[in-house]
Amino acid sequence: MIEADPQATQKKSATRIQIRSLNKYYTMGRTVVPALRGVNLEIKHGEFVAIMGPSGSGKSTFMNILGCLDRPTRGEYILDGVSVGQMSNTELADVRNQKIGFIFQSFNLLRWMSAQANVELPLVYASISKEERQARAKRALSLVDLSSRANHRPMELSGGQQQRVAIARSLVTSPSLILADEPTGNLDSHTSLEIMRIMQELNARGMTIVLVTHEQDIADYCQRKVIFRDGRVVDDLANPQPLNAREQLSKHTATEQVQP
Template identity: 60%
Template sequence: MIKLEGLTKVYKMGNVSVTALKDINLNIEKEEFVAIMGPSGSGKSTLMNILGCLDKPTKGKYILDGVSIQGLNDDELAMIRNRKIGFVFQAFNLLSRTTALKNVELPMMYAGVSAKERRKRAIELLEKVGLGDRINHKPNEMSGGQRQRVAIARALVNNPAIILADEPTGNLDTKSGEEIMDIFENLNKEGVTIVIVTHEPDIAQKAKRVVTFRDGVIIEDRQIK
């Protein structure tokens, strides 16, 4: 599903070069559930931006679901983001004045899905994450855990090849965080490939594999289930 070969990312800050990732080699197979860990500044957020086609490596190869990302233009990258990747963020990134239903429908609008099909699929996914009775509520009428469920439903609408979740439990209490991780576990059992970034060891233990970064390199890669 994901193949990284010699992946390096260098940021230029004036006359100073900062290497965020150094010669990373990493394979993630279809239907894996992988947690990316590491201290602040370890390179895990840079890695997620590259995996999500939001940033490009300075050198090295990134192949996503059989497609080489190098050389693609911005429109092609946007198309891959919309079709192959579902994003879940720590801050939810929902439209605050819009209902859960409309938030979930949004990516399908960009994909050209008909209004009838958008509504049907959005309702199905909101029911799947336990929010069938909240489809007409706005984010400010929901708890943090419920907002993150909306974000997960939105991430699933275009049947992505992979879900990328950046600190998905970071703004949640312990119980809500566990419920969100249970949803990810169930999605993975259904065949969805999931990669999450977390700094919480107990959250990482819910994954099947933990890859730990420090100073831009992988220092540990272990199976836990």
């Protein structure tokens, strides 16, 4: 069980992400394609936010900008009080490595490496000693209940276990922000609940999480739902009573056990 951060409530009063008049255009030949059109958004410390919308709505472009993988055409992105829009490529890489943890739908694990080695990878680029890398990776795997699978390769793990390795990898640098792109998209309903349980427990420790999903039932576990359409935010809905993934997982397990 992941213990709650006693300061999480106080931290929520501070702003983690500020997006101001964000625009992104792509040029395809002579055609200019708008992906984002004047997006304004704030996300507080410790929030758990679902980003939703149909294909082509701009949510993936928005997440790429949040993750410092792309730059806006116009507008401002402020992370932890620092504007990242004018940073050099090296500075953006430092932000990605130090402040942001990424979780992908396809896991993005190296199949020839153990779970432990996959989790250690972000620390290799940070020039951290082998002993410290191993210690941090073990702690991260413990947080997602995978200590016993540390020496297994991805193909020896279930889909849910692979995603938990990916979550551990996102945590190993102690980021201030987790960006999750369809983290349950390739998983069955039971395993999806396991992933959402872990995400909620991380959020209870004060972790800020922004999650892209097209599944309404997954968004119901988040505290807030931001809806994109045609490159704009068309709705921003508070979810004051998110579903509790641990409770839903227990119910789901009980139902599976009584079925013939």
